[in-house]
Structures are given as structure tokens and as C-alpha cells.
Amino acid sequence: MDDTRTTTKIQELTYELKVEDVISKDIATVSSKLPVSLLRDILYKKRISGVPVVNDGKLVGIVSIEDFIKCLEQGEMDALIEDKMTKKIKTLYADEPLVHAVMKFEKYGFGRFPVISRKDKKLVGIITKSDIIKGILKKLETAYHDEEERRYRASHIFNDIIADEVFLKFQYYVEGKNFDRAGEAATGLKKTLYRLGLSPEIVRRASISTYEAEINIVAYTDGGEIIAYIDPHQIKIIITDKGPGIPDVKKALEPGFSTAPGWVKELGFGAGMGLPNIKKFSDKMTLRSTVEKGTHLEIIIKLSDYRNGE
Amino acid sequence: MINLKDIVQKLDLKVVTGNIDREVSAGYSSDLLSDVIANAQKDNIWITLQIHVNIVAVANLQELAGIILVNGRQPEEATLKKAEQENIPILLTELSTFEIVGKLYELGIHGNRR
Amino acid sequence: MKLTKIKEILEADVLTGKYDPEIEVQIGCSSDLMSEILAFGKPGSILLTSLTNIQVINTANVADIKVVCFVMGKIPDENIINLAKKNDVIVFITKLTTFESCGRLYKNGLKSCSYSNLDK
Ligand SMILES: Nc1ncnc2c1ncn2[C@@H]1O[C@H](COP(=O)(O)OP(=O)(O)O)[C@@H](O)[C@H]1O
Ligand SMILES: [Mg+2]
Numbered sequence: 001m002d003d004t005r006t007t008t009k010i011q012e013l014t015y016e017l018k019v020e021d022v023i024s025k026d027i028a029t030v031s032s033k034l035p036v037s038l039l040r041d042i043l044y045k046k047r048i049s050g051v052p053v054v055n056d057g058k059l060v061g062i063v064s065i066e067d068f069i070k071c072l073e074q075g076e077m078d079a080l081i082e083d084k085m086t087k088k089i090k091t092l093y094a095d096e097p098l099v100h101a102v103m104k105f106e107k108y109g110f111g112r113f114p115v116i117s118r119k120d121k122k123l124v125g126i127i128t129k130s131d132i133i134k135g136i137l138k139k140l141e142t143a144y145h146d147e148e149e150r151r152y153r154a155s156h157i158f159n160d161i162i163a164d165e166v167f168l169k170f171q172y173y174v175e176g177k178n179f180d181r182a183g184e185a186a187t188g189l190k191k192t193l194y195r196l197g198l199s200p201e202i203v204r205r206a207s208i209s210t211y212e213a214e215i216n217i218v219a220y221t222d223g224g225e226i227i228a229y230i231d232p233h234q235i236k237i238i239i240t241d242k243g244p245g246i247p248d249v250k251k252a253l254e255p256g257f258s259t260a261p262g263w264v265k266e267l268g269f270g271a272g273m274g275l276p277n278i279k280k281f282s283d284k285m286t287l288r289s290t291v292e293k294g295t296h297l298e299i300i301i302k303l304s305d306y307r308n309g310e
Numbered sequence: 311m312i313n314l315k316d317i318v319q320k321l322d323l324k325v326v327t328g329n330i331d332r333e334v335s336a337g338y339s340s341d342l343l344s345d346v347i348a349n350a351q352k353d354n355i356w357i358t359l360q361i362h363v364n365i366v367a368v369a370n371l372q373e374l375a376g377i378i379l380v381n382g383r384q385p386e387e388a389t390l391k392k393a394e395q396e397n398i399p400i401l402l403t404e405l406s407t408f409e410i411v412g413k414l415y416e417l418g419i420h421g422n423r424r
Numbered sequence: 425m426k427l428t429k430i431k432e433i434l435e436a437d438v439l440t441g442k443y444d445p446e447i448e449v450q451i452g453c454s455s456d457l458m459s460e461i462l463a464f465g466k467p468g469s470i471l472l473t474s475l476t477n478i479q480v481i482n483t484a485n486v487a488d489i490k491v492v493c494f495v496m497g498k499i500p501d502e503n504i505i506n507l508a509k510k511n512d513v514i515v516f517i518t519k520l521t522t523f524e525s526c527g528r529l530y531k532n533g534l535k536s537c538s539y540s541n542l543d544k
Contacts, residue, residue, distance in 0.1 A: 180478065180503070183479060183485075187485050187511065204487065208462050211462070211482065212459065266344075268456060268458040268475045268479055268483075269457070269479070273463060277459055337527070338522075338523055339522040340474060341455055341460075342456045342475070345456070349521070406464065407522075407526065408452045408529075409536035411523050411526040412529070412531060412534075414527065415530060415531050420523075420524060421523035422524075424497070424519060
């Protein structure tokens with residue numbers, strides 16, 4: 001692969017895209033006049049590590065989970081947020097090129113930056129590293145033809161800015177009993193993983209495993225969901241459905257065991273090799289099932305060579 | 311026509327049932343029983359990865375010369391019993407479909423003309 | 425083996441995909457069960473099957489198989505062709521049987537996917 005070219009394209013995109021093109025705008029904020037105790041719900045329920053403090057739309061500070069814990073330890077839950085928050089904060093303007101954001105993440109090592117408008121200094125959103133990567137992926141998807149896109153994988157941006165806590169989440173719904181659409185999730189995930197610059201072998205193992213699991217949802221259930229979590233260490237794929245469940249999980253895992261009906265067999269599946277295949281291609285596989293409730297399959301594929309790229 | 315005994319010997323197949331002293335007309339490779347019922351011909355040697363008892367019934371119906379199970383597969387218990395009863399040769403190989411077919415082809419066994 | 429040679433040996437027609445006569449394929453695999461292909465098919469190989477539905481294309485796609493050859497003169501429908509096009513899977517059709525197709529390719533030097541040391 002032509003490395004210089006790839007890097008150039010990704011770098012071009014970080015200049016071309018603006019911060020506002022990739023940020024999450026739907027964010028939780030708090031007012032500075034509220035007591036610290038009210039943060040509990042926001043921080044825990046939304047699972048975020050910091051909340052912007054906003055008065056009349058204007059950003060006045062940021063309060064983190066560490067601030068909250070400190071107050072908790074010192075019995076200061078009634079203190080006002082404005083007395084405990086960080087007031088000197090680094091922000092980004094919405095109209096700045098993405099490359100500024102990339103540089104700021106590198107410089108300060110923060111997990112997120114508030115984004116404000118240049119005009120009135122009002123808070124417009126929050127940006128994380130994961131937002132940047134997703135924004136670039138999306139752009140690659142819409143702007144380039146398949147052939148070109150191959151050369152423009154997002155691997156280098158990952159190498160450059162990924163931090164341990166970044167993870168990406170991709171979600172797919174799978175229709176039950178519809179063989180015409182079976183495979184859409186697995187092939188969609190494959191494309192995404194490829195764009196992320198993962199090695200072809202890793203992509204292949206992840207997509208074969210996902211495909212077999214997807215086929216099972218289509219063949220045996222009324223539908224389900226596939227969620228892939230990607231972080232610098234592993235790909236975790238969770239496949240769930242709401243029934244009918246598997247009466248004997250141990251047996252289902254045996255090569256050759258199958259309850260596939262005729263229509264599944266005619267389509268080239270149902271030889272009892274699906275789950276064994278998933279086992280073969282993953283580093284870890286966990287299958288749990290309750291009859292009438294549903295099945296939960298977790299697949300892990302380790303990414304030892306993630307940073308080193310291909 | 312080639313004798314099945316020669317094939318077994320040359321390709322190092324493991325014989326689990328049946329009388330292998332019979333002639334083979336051509337080869338047929340398929341993992342779909344309905345396809346074999348529709349398209350295989352008398353005295354064909356059948357290459358498949360199916361191990362279910364129904365393969366014996368199909369071989370019987372089509373008067374096939376024998377069944378080769380590929381990729382190290384073992385026949386199911388019921389398949390073995392039935393094949394013994396019906397005197398259908400079941401042969402085993404560690405090779406893949408592609409490769410065992412290739413080796414049979416090199417021995418002069420071709421596909422059915424269509 | 426070059427695609428142009430495979431095409432000639434199989435007396436095949438090319439239906440779709442980024443067909444380039446110079447593309448090299450080293451390995452052949454054949455099955456009518458997709459899980460078998462997923463388990464043993466090798467990247468860059470040609471898959472010969474008598475099954476014709478879109479899952480053959482999806483299988484080729486996730487397993488990085490370059491070329492699918494539908495045997496026995498079966499003509500894949502439009503959905504299959506479209507999906508193959510979208511995913512850059514090259515589609516061949518031949519009137520020959522699976523047996524005859526595999527036999528000819530093997531005799532002409534195509535390797536089998538059971539050789540794991542040929543992994544590419
Ligand atoms: N999501 C699921 N819900 C219900 N049953 C399932 C599910 N996944 C697998 N099974 C059961 O486990 C068996 C084995 O699955 P698998 O190894 O994929 O082989 P196959 O699908 O070829 O039968 C299936 O035949 C089915 O009975
Ligand atoms: Mg299955």
C-alpha cells in the first residue's frame with residue numbers, strides 16, 4: 001500500500017473538515033448555581049467523565065468526575081458547582097479545522113474538549129477523539145469511490161492520536177427469517193473495520209465470526225442486534241436476540257449439531273458448523289442462552305498489532 | 311471404467327464399509343442431496359461432506375459406486391449401519407473436496423457429460 | 425494461475441466484477457456448504473459451488489475470496505450479480521459440473537485450500 005498517499009489523504013481531511021462537522025451536539029450540561037450533589041445522576045447515568053458548566057448558554061467551566069469524588073470524600077455535597085469546577089478551560093472553536101483538535105488532544109492529553117462558537121462564545125458541543133475518527137470515517141464513506149477508499153484508510157489517524165480510552169461503537173439490527181438481508185451487518189462491519197486500518201487477517205476473522213452469528217439470528221430467531229466495540233486492544237462483538245433461546249448450549253457448540261430446518265439447509269447453512277467456526281476464528285467466545293428469553297453471544301478478537309498497523 | 315479398488319489404493323482412502331470391487335463410471339461432487347438425486351448417474355463415485363444417514367439412501371437410489379467423505383469427516387453411527395446393510399462403500403479422506411476430486415481426475419475419472 | 429486461463433479451462437463466462445485476465449488465483453476450494461468455505465476457504469481463492477443465492481457472495485466477501493464460479497450452468501439472479509458487483513467479487517459461470525471443474529483446475533496446477541502452508 002502507498003503509505004504516503006494514505007497519510008496525505010487523511011491529513012487533508014483533517015484540514016478540510018471543521019470541528020463542528022464531527023462534534024456531538026446533544027450533550028448534558030449543568031448550571032453553576034446548582035449543588036454538587038446533583039452531578040451524581042448526570043455523571044453516572046450518562047457515563048461521562050466531565051460535564052460543561054453553562055450559564056445562559058455561555059460556557060463558564062467544566063466539572064469532572066474527580067471533582068465530584070473529591071466533594072464526596074470531603075462531605076461537601078452541598079457546595080455549589082461554581083466553587084468546585086475548573087474555570088480555566090481549554091476549548092475549541094466550532095469553525096476551526098479538525099487538525100487543531102487533533103493537535104490539542106496530543107498536547108493536553110484530555111479526553112474531551114468543549115466546543116464554542118467564535119461569535120458569541122456559546123457552547124455548541126463536545127468533541128472526543130472518537131468523534132474525530134468517526135467523522136473521518138464518515139467522510140471517507142461518502143466522498144470516495146470504493147476503489148479509492150481502499151487507499152485512504154483511517155489507520156494513520158489512529159496511529160497518531162488514539163489513546164487507550166478511545167473506543168468506537170457500531171450497531172446493526174438484524175431481521176429474523178429474512179435471508180435476503182442476512183449478511184448486511186457482517187459485510188457492513190467488515191467495511192468499517194477495513195477502513196479503520198486493521199490488518200486483513202483481523203478483519204477477516206471478525207467478519208466471518210459476525211457473519212455466522214448473523215446467520216443464526218436470521219435462521220433461528222425473530223431478529224436481534226449486533227454491536228461491535230473497538231478499542232486499541234480488541235474488537236468485542238456482542239450479538240443478542242430475544243428468543244427462542246438454546247436449550248443445551250454445550251450441545252449447540254458441538255461441531256455438527258444442528259436443528260436447522262430444511263430451508264436453511266438449502267441455502268448452504270445448517271451443518272452445525274456455525275458456532276464452531278466462531279470459536280475457531282475468535283480469541284474468546286462466550287455463549288449464554290435462556291429458553292424463551294434469548295441468546296447472548298460475545299466474541300473477542302485481540303488486536304495485538306493494532307498500533308503497528310499492517 | 312476404473313475399479314474402485316484401484317482408486318482406494320492409489321489415493322490411500324480408508325474403507326469403512328462396503329464391497330469395493332466394482333467399477334466407477336465418473337465422479338460427482340455435491341453437498342446437496344437434492345442435487346445428487348437430480349444429477350448424479352449410475353456408478354458415479356460421490357464426493358461429499360455430508361455424513362447423515364440419508365446419503366446412503368441417495369447412493370442406493372442412484373446406484374452410485376460409493377461415497378467419499380472429505381476433510382476428515384466420519385460417518386454418523388446410523389449412516390455406517392445403513393451403509394453396511396445396503397452394501398454401499400463409504401470411504402474416508404483427509405483431503406478437501408477440491409483436492410480429492412483433482413486426484414481422482416488425474417486417475418482418469420471425469421465428471422458426467424452434460 | 426491467471427484468471428484468463430481459469431476461464432478457458434472452465435469454458436466459463438464472466439458475469440461481473442472487476443475482471444482482469446491477469447489476476448492471479450492460487451487456490452481452489454469447493455463446497456455447497458457455506459460454513460465449510462468460511463472455515464477452510466483461503467483469501468484470494470476461487471470458490472466453485474452449485475449453490476446460487478446471495479449468501480454465496482456474502483461468504484466470499486467476508487472470507488476474502490476473490491472469484492466465485494457457479495457450476496452446472498446455473499444463472500444467478502440479479503440480486504446476486506448486484507451484490508457481487510458492489511463487493512468486487514468476480515462471478516464466473518460454467519456449464520461443467522463441480523467435479524469436472526475442480527478436476528480440470530487441479531490437473532492444470534491450481535492448489536487446494538487444504539494446504540494451510542499456502543496461506544497468503
Ligand atoms: N441465536 C440462536 N437462537 C436459537 N438457537 C440457536 C441460535 N444460535 C444457534 N442456535 C442453535 O445452535 C445450533 C448450532 O448452531 P450452529 O453451530 O451455528 O450450526 P447451524 O446453524 O449450522 O445449525 C443451531 O442448529 C440452533 O439449534
Ligand atoms: Mg449457524
